Ligand SMILES: Nc1ncnc2c1ncn2[C@@H]1O[C@H](COP(=O)(O)OP(=O)(O)OP(=O)(O)O)[C@@H](O)[C@H]1O
């Protein structure tokens with residue numbers, strides 16, 4: 001009897017140990033992979049990073065000089081995507097969580113949003129080309145690119161906003177409504193402000209991803225090369241992800257520009273991580289002020 | 293009778309297919325405290341939330357019969373629920389201040405509905421005094437309401453409701469989450485408030501009902517069993533069921 005019990009205990013400890021080992025191993029693999037990638041990029045790209053590289057345009061058929069127009073272009077496109085995706089996404093989420101009654105229509109919309117999230121980014125790019133660039137005649141421009149990226153991140157923003165809105169306690173809504181404050185004002189004065197930290201964090205993470213996409217902007221906004229900085233939203237821009245793609249596949253001298261390619265990758269990763277960092281700071285700051 | 297501010301006539305209420313209130317006919321007297329008592333799940337909160345149309349927020353509910361507030365049917369199609377809630381305020385079981393400053397908790401309702409906009413400071417002070425909270429918070433009006441104790445938060449919620457200058461105040465077990473001292477404070481407060489307001493309060497505490505109310509209504513599984521002067525209900529109830537309940541023989 002005693003023996004059996006001990007045996008089963010040993011077996012249980014063994015299983016548990018095995019499980020923990022697997023979990024630890026997976027965590028280790030991920031950390032190593034991430035560390036490896038970052039090390040590789042730093043190792044290859046760090047040598048070209050200097051003040052001129054981030055403040056000067058490319059020269060000598062993009063084999064020398066900096067990448068400033070591409071940095072600026074990516075910033076413009078990202079801001080544009082935020083300006084389009086955020087209001088639209090928040091508005092949709094408000095409709096879905098606060099107004100729409102559960103039913104066939106809502107289920108249909110939600111399926112639609114999920115499908116949108118699964119659409120490959122190159123399809124967004126082609127849609128942007130067909131609709132914004134050609135049909136609406138925006139041309140290849142910041143506007144068309146921002147719209148395309150804005151739609152790309154829409155499902156992420158809607159999802160994050162829905163979660164955040166749902167996490168606002170129902171008692172806040174009841175308290176406000178019981179005072180004779182209208183539903184509309186309740187949403188704007190109580191629900192939305194309390195959901196905002198969650199909305200922003202979730203959305204910014206999605207936006208960070210969009211900033212690194214090549215396919216959606218390839219046909220809608222990105223220029224192969226332009227030393228001229230954009231003067232309106234109907235101008236084309238250079239952008240970091242597309243610049244990397246161009247240098248690595250179609251540059252005038254692919255081998256010689258390797259360091260510049262890695263330098264650009266490094267800058268892109270820094271921009272994306274920078275955006276994520278903003279999200280983390282906002283979340284930390286807002287969490288401090290939130291207690292319920 | 294004109295002293296009846298709210299009148300219910302054959303009211304039935306349904307959550308989807310299930311009936312939660314059956315044929316309720318009763319009147320609430322102006323400037324009195326009416327206590328609603330009865331075992332858990334008998335429909336007290338449902339009735340209370342019916343009076344300021346808070347049940348509208350729940351999908352699939354249905355009301356039958358008439359509920360008159362100052363002789364006007366509050367469920368008539370031309371009545372705006374927002375207007376009703378301005379006149380019939382509510383205090384909830386769990387204190388639910390907004391995550392704002394104490395001052396902004398009070399000024400929130402009046403500001404958005406355009407009441408007392410000319411002298412907000414005075415309105416805030418008046419409301420906090422009425423709720424007997426002023427002395428405790430007058431120096432920390434710009435601090436978050438979330439830092440107050442539970443009892444203080446509940447009085448803040450009362451002050452917040454009072455700032456709207458309602459005619460009726462509905463209270464759903466307002467002291468069930470509070471310690472005896474805070475409870476005593478709120479009971480004193482109710483005593484004070486009934487001069488100016490009609491108060492309808494749900495409570496599970498029999499002593500509380502006996503202490504603070506003028507009228508008491510006993511409910512059982514969605515039915516109004518007995519409704520009378522509090523004194524009568526607690527000394528000589530007509531129905532055996534009522535007696536059993538208040539003496540704790542079931543519940
Ligand atoms: N949102 C809802 N949906 C469906 N049924 C509900 C809902 N709220 C309450 N009920 C039902 O209606 C009945 C009355 O509930 P109510 O909350 O009014 O009881 P109560 O007397 O306030 O009880 P307690 O003393 O426990 O607060 C109960 O049977 C309850 O299950």
Ligand SMILES: [Mg+2]
Nearest residue numbers: 336337338464
């Ligand atoms: Mg209740």
